[in-house]
Amino acid sequence: MKRIAVLTSGGDAPGMNAAIRAVTRSAIDAGCEVYGVHQGYAGLIEGDFRPLSARSVGGIMQLGGTILGSARSQEFKTEEGRLKAIWELRQKDIEAVVVIGGNGSQAGAYALSQMDFPVVGVASTIDNDLAGSDITIGVDTALNIALESIDRLKTTASSHQRAFLVEVMGRDCGYLALMAGIAGGAEAIIIPEVETKPEQVVQVLRQAYERGKTHALAVVAEGAAYNAAKLAAYFAEHQARIGYELRVSTLGYVQRGGAPMVYDRLLASRLGAAAAEALVRGEKGVLAGMIKGRVVTTPYDRVVGVQKPLDPELFKLAKVLDT
Ligand code: ATP
Numbered sequence: 001m002k003r004i005a006v007l008t009s010g011g012d013a014p015g016m017n018a019a020i021r022a023v024t025r026s027a028i029d030a031g032c033e034v035y036g037v038h039q040g041y042a043g044l045i046e047g048d049f050r051p052l053s054a055r056s057v058g059g060i061m062q063l064g065g066t067i068l069g070s071a072r073s074q075e076f077k078t079e080e081g082r083l084k085a086i087w088e089l090r091q092k093d094i095e096a097v098v099v100i101g102g103n104g105s106q107a108g109a110y111a112l113s114q115m116d117f118p119v120v121g122v123a124s125t126i127d128n129d130l131a132g133s134d135i136t137i138g139v140d141t142a143l144n145i146a147l148e149s150i151d152r153l154k155t156t157a158s159s160h161q162r163a164f165l166v167e168v169m170g171r172d173c174g175y176l177a178l179m180a181g182i183a184g185g186a187e188a189i190i191i192p193e194v195e196t197k198p199e200q201v202v203q204v205l206r207q208a209y210e211r212g213k214t215h216a217l218a219v220v221a222e223g224a225a226y227n228a229a230k231l232a233a234y235f236a237e238h239q240a241r242i243g244y245e246l247r248v249s250t251l252g253y254v255q256r257g258g259a260p261m262v263y264d265r266l267l268a269s270r271l272g273a274a275a276a277e278a279l280v281r282g283e284k285g286v287l288a289g290m291i292k293g294r295v296v297t298t299p300y301d302r303v304v305g306v307q308k309p310l311d312p313e314l315f316k317l318a319k320v321l322d323t
Pocket of ligand 1: 070071073076103105108109111126
């Protein structure tokens, strides 16, 4: 019998619990014993392992966040920290780990696997910035939450002839902003991948005002060179030229909260099961992700440090539709 551990790391993402459940139940089904690691890599270093059963992961599918907790650990970035983690794993006769998390977490998993400890990753982050999966666990729910807020802001904006500047999360990746902008009907989308000067946004909002639009919306990614705070400061000096009254709304952490929606529950179930099956087959040093609609595993050297490009066609589409 193989004994494996599962942990969640980095920023929490809706659907992580469904992934924990899928890893646990698939591994048990294949004859493994499963331990849950509390608080990500920090718990791995401290040996905070607790047994998971098919029953103990019941009733968690619909919960946001992660029942195992997540943490950021500087110590795990050092070789010494990872050696401590391996020592703790060996103390418990644990032979492999499943790491559910985003970019940084998978870099940590790669570092661990390079020290000859078997690891399989599950692509999970609301930022969708992870190569090896076209879409990651949590993105769909985060987008739906952002969109609901945008729809509400548009309603109030049209009653008052206002323009709204809405900042969404995504770290250095503009995916969330671009998709929320297209789906929310934004007049302007400002993302880190495309240089946008504040004056260009002023012009776009002015044109919308002159065309008689009752409201205007600009969606900005938190990682853009001009984020919401910087744009707002610029707009404050050019209010008269814009026409609309301006309001800023930063969505922030609400995008992570809430129950995972159907897509994320299904994706997490599929990727979690695939990770457990890969480990049982003896695969290691790979990430379970979804590429072109298929669940696949990709070796970490083709994932970690690889930039995932944004589809430029989507940015063009956003421009065409904002008239
Ligand atoms: P998200 O982007 O969704 O917030 P993430 O997985 O990218 O999630 P990070 O905070 O970047 O989150 O990384 C989580 C943890 O992974 C870090 O606290 C650290 O312990 C570990 N980690 C990150 N990069 C490395 C690395 N190069 N080597 C070893 N461990 C790392």
